[in-house]
Amino acid sequence: MCELLRSNFDERYSEVEAILKSAAFIAIDCEFSGLLSSPEHKSSLFDAGWERYVNLKNNVQEFMIMQVGMTAFAYDREGQKYTAYSFSIPIFPRTCSSVDRKFLCQASSFEFLCHYNFDFNKVVYEGVPFLSYELESQLREELKQGILFRHLERTVSMDDERNLQKECSRVAEWAHSAVEGDILKLSSESTRYQSGKLAEYLLLKELRRRFPSVWSYIEDGCVQVKKVSTVNRKCLQDNEEESILQENLVKHFLGFSRIFKLLTELQTPIVGHNLLLDLMLMYNQFYKPLPESYTTFKKDINTLFPTILDTKYISFEAKRIIGRDKLVSNALNNLYEFFKQGPGATLTTPAPGVEFAAEYIPSNLHENFHEAGWDSYCTGFCFIKLAYVFAEKLHGNPEKPMLYKSYTNLELQKAVSHLKNRVNVVRADISFITFDGADPKSERPQWLHVRARQNKYLDSSQVAELLAKCGVVDVKSYSRYQALVAVGNHKTARDILMKFRDNEDFKVSKYNPLKHSRFIRSILWSCTLISGSACIWFALKVLSPKFKM
Amino acid sequence: MCELLRSNFDERYSEVEAILKSAAFIAIDCEFSGLLSSPEHKSSLFDAGWERYVNLKNNVQEFMIMQVGMTAFAYDREGQKYTAYSFSIPIFPRTCSSVDRKFLCQASSFEFLCHYNFDFNKVVYEGVPFLSYELESQLREELKQGILFRHLERTVSMDDERNLQKECSRVAEWAHSAVEGDILKLSSESTRYQSGKLAEYLLLKELRRRFPSVWSYIEDGCVQVKKVSTVNRKCLQDNEEESILQENLVKHFLGFSRIFKLLTELQTPIVGHNLLLDLMLMYNQFYKPLPESYTTFKKDINTLFPTILDTKYISFEAKRIIGRDKLVSNALNNLYEFFKQGPGATLTTPAPGVEFAAEYIPSNLHENFHEAGWDSYCTGFCFIKLAYVFAEKLHGNPEKPMLYKSYTNLELQKAVSHLKNRVNVVRADISFITFDGADPKSERPQWLHVRARQNKYLDSSQVAELLAKCGVVDVKSYSRYQALVAVGNHKTARDILMKFRDNEDFKVSKYNPLKHSRFIRSILWSCTLISGSACIWFALKVLSPKFKM
Incomplete structure (x- = not known):
């Protein structure tokens, strides 16, 4: 691993x-x-x-x-x-x-x-x-426009800020007496900054902006500066595509x-x-x-x-x-x-x-x-x-x-x-x-339709709990007297139809698409869903007969 | 600590x-x-x-x-x-x-x-x-209604479920041969359950429900059962308020x-x-x-x-x-x-x-x-x-x-x-x-009003950046030509009025409440806010003169 x-x-x-x-x-x-x-x-x-x-x-x-x-x-x-x-x-x-x-x-x-x-x-x-594709574009755009520097107080911690300041003043002192060709190694690696690569990038850019006779670059994983002539500096700058620095930074933030x-x-x-x-x-x-x-x-x-x-x-x-x-x-x-x-x-x-x-x-x-x-x-x-x-x-x-x-x-x-x-x-x-075509047709049994007998109020949770004894069901109530039941498999559907044929409180029948309008399908989308199986999970699982006294 | x-x-x-x-x-x-x-x-x-x-x-x-x-x-x-x-x-x-x-x-x-x-x-x-006060009431209500058992598949892990099953069958076996007064110690402590106190509560409740001649209780931080006569059991049950178990559970989840x-x-x-x-x-x-x-x-x-x-x-x-x-x-x-x-x-x-x-x-x-x-x-x-x-x-x-x-x-x-x-x-x-009365009156300086000269378009970001040189400001632009400026302190306000008196691009004056309708105040709420200070943060902080070459 x-x-x-x-x-x-x-x-x-x-x-x-x-x-x-x-x-x-x-x-x-x-x-x-x-x-x-x-x-x-x-x-x-x-x-x-x-x-x-x-x-x-x-x-x-x-x-x-x-x-x-x-x-x-x-x-x-x-x-x-x-x-x-x-x-x-x-x-x-x-x-x-x-x-x-x-x-x-x-x-x-x-x-x-x-x-x-x-x-x-x-x-x-x-x-x-x-970074999502969108955020990557956003970051690239902001780098291009230099907006990065506007969000520093959020991006760079106080400690990093102090470190960046120190590095800059170190270079300032050094550059004063350095002669062409002199090299100064700065931060040993980007990890010494809490904001890592970002602080490194800011340091490189800032050093170039401030010191016209110094060239900043990364070598052996550490930021270095070299004292150069102004002509040489221009030459180096022209040779290095501005975008390489940015590209490395973007790559880092792209990560996964x-x-x-x-x-x-x-x-x-x-x-x-x-x-x-x-x-x-x-x-x-x-x-x-x-x-x-x-x-x-x-x-x-x-x-x-x-x-x-x-x-x-x-x-x-x-x-x-x-x-x-x-x-x-x-x-x-x-x-x-x-x-x-x-x-x-x-x-x-x-x-x-x-x-x-x-x-x-x-x-x-x-x-x-x-x-x-x-x-x-x-x-x-x-x-x-x-x-x-x-x-x-x-x-x-x-x-x-x-x-x-x-x-x-x-x-x-x-x-x-x-x-x-x-x-x-x-x-x-x-x-x-x-994913490469139309979804399959459903192989689930037809929905079942439950209607309260004698216009009594239909307690859907109770219905769900009862029907779930036969297997996995989901119940959607869509009026005070009626509910639809989606059933996990054909055996469960058959069992339900058989077992509740003579139920006193409600009548279960196969859902008839001809009887049910589009309207009902559409309102079902917003109906309360009751999952029968979950309600009696404990009873079914823990109360298996062998544990009963 | x-x-x-x-x-x-x-x-x-x-x-x-x-x-x-x-x-x-x-x-x-x-x-x-x-x-x-x-x-x-x-x-x-x-x-x-x-x-x-x-x-x-x-x-x-x-x-x-x-x-x-x-x-x-x-x-x-x-x-x-x-x-x-x-x-x-x-x-x-x-x-x-x-x-x-x-x-x-x-x-x-x-x-x-x-x-x-x-x-x-x-x-x-x-x-x-x-638990917030609302969630506490919700939990108490659910405990009262026994709804807790409906959410078990989410509340109790598979391992806990197996452990609870084991404990129940252990008690079943023991109860078979135990005589009145016999005691069996179950789980040494609630921490053996991933769901802790909750599993303990469920176990207590479940044991009481299943075994009419057994009394379950917590002693020395562990669940114990005692074989009792049915009469004795009833007596114990009557003496213990049902709510004590629930209260302990609620207390646990109340925590902080x-x-x-x-x-x-x-x-x-x-x-x-x-x-x-x-x-x-x-x-x-x-x-x-x-x-x-x-x-x-x-x-x-x-x-x-x-x-x-x-x-x-x-x-x-x-x-x-x-x-x-x-x-x-x-x-x-x-x-x-x-x-x-x-x-x-x-x-x-x-x-x-x-x-x-x-x-x-x-x-x-x-x-x-x-x-x-x-x-x-x-x-x-x-x-x-x-x-x-x-x-x-x-x-x-x-x-x-x-x-x-x-x-x-x-x-x-x-x-x-x-x-x-x-x-x-x-x-x-x-x-x-x-908190114990009306908020104080503002002691900030009066807002400033910025209007572009010669009906040129007013670039608010630019205004914000310029004004921020005098101190902390926030700018809200409310038309193509005008913006309002809220200023941190009176010195900054004075400095701005002085410094930009003769600015070619815009005119800065004190905001005049008489000139500005309620309407403007209300639309300001939805205006884009530009904070001047943040934009030049880096320039101000890092570019302090002593580091300049």
């Missing part, structure tokens, strides 16, 4: 770049500062793709990615194995010029991260900066955004586990504000990342091959255990192996689920195994399973190519979103 | 309560998660009290207090000295039932805190919870809000340094959402804290006695140095001394400005010295300074009583806000 930190990012970037360029695919996982900005924005089985998008957009756009986990999987054709390069990257905004980002945090998300020993100090102190851009340029397949939110937050944070239009969002994501593979979605599909009884849970940790040492390991024995590159082997500290670096590795690992399952289905002979034949990376990628750009959606009308 | 943490708060509360009850005054300082939600909400010399309030309210209401520093100063009449009890209290919201607070963070504020080695992990992991309430009940004088924002954020976080009306806010604060003393404001007033040449800076650290070892130390030699109580002596780690606990101590220290200055002015004989006579706490408080409930306002039309 390699930690990319604010203090080593610039220095390690070219190494990261080389690794990403040679990757067969790149797995990604993000940790967020929050998920749900308002309890009204709850997900439900009623949500179509666009509804879910709008809902999530309203929810998440103020939250922030605080950690990116990224594992590049390089394929070694000869060794028939993958080499994994895992990165754990804390992310935190930095102020620069007028850029001073705000972000929202949610108590429950922080509690969740605490359960997994998340290091918040590392995020704040060592978080790699980032450089990786984001590189990923969009490389167009290497991106693998994630249930990555809809990851995609939305990355878009919002590193690209531009989430668009109003769902179609625009899908199109943009498809342009940025033309090949996306979601192991959550793929593992649901794989259940049809492996069997629901064998592959029980699709949670990342369970999926990993399944393929690492469970029945899935035997099943996929001939699949290409995965080894960590030297110096990228995670420590115990990192081998934790919900540590983004580790999660991204597990995601990629599961992807290889899942792809193998599909390749075997495609090419293998079920009567003569060739237990020792493996597949190349290309064969694996091809075997799941019909599943690409489909991203899992939790508890919605559809089970996945399609 | 005593750190009040989530893990020791409940246990130490009664000690804190006793200390606060015996305090002569209590100094407070807060650290925030952000300050400026939008750059449009910049403070300016144009702002009247209510304008500043509205402006700050829009700015800060989503931010959060992340650390409270609090020092109680007990007065020892015999020893003629104060004993200081300093507390450093990280603050962080906790989820409970439907309570799941969100808060905004700002990059620049976090950078500021980083400069002072702020420990963000301590805040998130060990932050003491809090218990201290806030205690402070409002005690009505002990509250001392702070430039504490307008502290008051606003405390109101918003621990009391209720900031009201629309400025008057309501002032009245509420005055009811909650009838005696507020602002050392920033008092030190400005003290300059008139001490002399502006002696007391140069009003920043807390400078003020502290002034009275601790500067000229102020000699001046206030007979003032009552201040000693830390044993076990409250700060470590080196805590003796840092911008560590809230330390800052609150320094604020209280400065308050005593400042009060002495006023007492000496009042009672002392200037011809025969009685260098060895000190004043009692009561005398000191009385000496500054005319300054109470006045809180400093930075860069506004007035220099302080009055």
Whole structure:
């Protein structure tokens, strides 16, 4: 596991770049500062793709990615194995010029991260900066116009100010007696300034502005000045493009955004586990504000990342091959255990192996689920195994399973190519979103319609609680007497219709699209949602019979 | 310095309560998660009290207090000295039932805190919870209705769920063979649950619900069960008020809000340094959402804290006695140095001394400005010295300074009583806000009026930059040809009128209230504000002549 930190990012970037360029695919996982900005924005089985998008957009756009986990999987054709390069990257905004980002945090998300020993100090102190495309343009424009100097009292701390003053007066004294060719080394490195690269940039610029017979530059990571003739100075200035200094500064503040851009340029397949939110937050944070239009969002994501593979979605599909009884849970940790040492390991024995590159082997500290670096590795690992399952289905002979034949990376990628750009959606009308085309038709059962008998008032919470005994349901009440029910699966729907056929208080029937006007569909959007399953969670889970006295 | 943490708060509360009850005054300082939600909400010399309030309210209401520093100063009449009890209290919201607070963070504020080695992990992991009055009512209501159990999947982690299950089945097995009077100790302490007290509460309630012949209770900080007869059980249940369990849970989640309430009940004088924002954020976080009306806010604060003393404001007033040449800076650290070892130390030699109580002596780690606990101590220290200055002015004989006579706490408080409930306002039309009455009249110079000559377009930024050479100004342009200028002090106003009398591009005159309608005042509210001083900050500060070649 390699930690990319604010203090080593610039220095390690070219190494990261080389690794990403040679990757067969790149797995990604993000940790967020929050998920749900308002309890009204709850997900439900009623949500179509666009509804879910709008809902999530309203929810998440103020939250922030605080950690990116990224594992590049390089394929070694000869060794028939993958080499994994895992990165754990804390992310935190930095102020620069007028850029001073705000972000929202949610108590429950922080509690969740605490359960997994998340290091918040590392995020704040060592978080790699980032700039959306918009903020990058803004910063470039401000540098061009010299506006940077107007926001100094915010950008540079008092200590930095004092240090900059000291350096300037040191040069003034030195320049007095120095002769042409003399060199003075200033700050040993930019880190002695709290505002780092920015203070360095300001110092370089300020020295050039003040001292016409001195040339300031960076060498061996430290600011140096050289006494030169005015002619020579002009010559040096003409040779150095003004923009190089600025470019270096912008690069520094771009931080993780450089990786984001590189990923969009490389167009290497991106693998994630249930990555809809990851995609939305990355878009919002590193690209531009989430668009109003769902179609625009899908199109943009498809342009940025033309090949996306979601192991959550793929593992649901794989259940049809492996069997629901064998592959029980699709949670990342369970999926990993399944393929690492469970029945899935035997099943996929001939699949290409995965080894960590030297110096990228995670420590115990990192081998934790919900540590983004580790999660991204597990995601990629599961992807290889899942792809193998599909390749075997495609090419293998079920009567003569060739237990020792493996597949190349290309064969694996091809075997799941019909599943690409489909991203899992939790508890919605559809089970996945399609990024390179129209969303699928819903496979959920028809909605159910509940009407109170004898014109009694219909208590929707009670209805939700009752129906939830049969399975996952969401209830939307739309009048004092009626409610609609979206049901998780066909078995639950059948059970409900059967079980509540003779209920005294209400009548349950299949929703009839002919009977229900567009009007009702439209008002449903603003209705109160009641999720039945959550209400009786405790009763169902804790009160299982074996504990009863 | 005593750190009040989530893990020791409940246990130490009664000690804190006793200390606060015996305090002569209590100094407070807060650290925030952000300050400026939008750059449009910049403070300016144009702002009247209510304008500043509205402006700050829009700015800060989503931010959060992340650390409270609090020092109680007990007065020892015999020893003629104060004993200081300093507390450093990280603050962080906790989820409970439907309570799941969100808060905004700002990059620049976090950078500021980083400069002072702020420990963000301590805040998130060990932050003491809090509940506003509203959220407290909401939680109580939900407990009463048993709604708590509906939000379990959010409140209790998977690990906790498993642990609760285990405990329940352990009790089931034990109860099977246990005889009346048998006791079983369960979880050694609530901290073994990630959700702490909440899990403990759920366990107690669940055990009582499931096992009619078992009594669950807490003893020695651990959950225990006792096998009892059904009659005995009923008896125990009747004796224990149902609400005691709930009350303990609510108390736990109230956390710092218990201290806030205690402070409002005690009505002990509250001392702070430039504490307008502290008051606003405390109101918003621990009391209720900031009201629309400025008057309501002032009245509420005055009811909650009838005696507020602002050392920033008092030190400005003290300059008139001490002399502006002696007391140069009003920043807390400078003020502290002034009275601790500067000229102020000699001046206030007979003032009552201040000693830390044993076990409250700060470590080196805590003796840092911008560590809230330390800052609150320094604020209280400065308050005593400042009060002495006023007492000496009042009672002392200037011809025969009685260098060895000190004043009692009561005398000191009385000496500054005319300054109470006045809180400093930075860069506004007035220099302080009055909490127990009408705000003062402005003592700033009359606004200046700038009109372009020969109907040329007036470049307000340029005007601001030019005028700022004379001192602090804020410019609001309200037509293509005109702008108003609010000026920091009378000398600057005179200088501007003098210096720009013959300016070719524009004419500067005193603003004439008769010439300017109400209309102009009202449109000014929405005008773009340009602060002259910031634009040339760098030029003024860094380019001071001694560094020029």
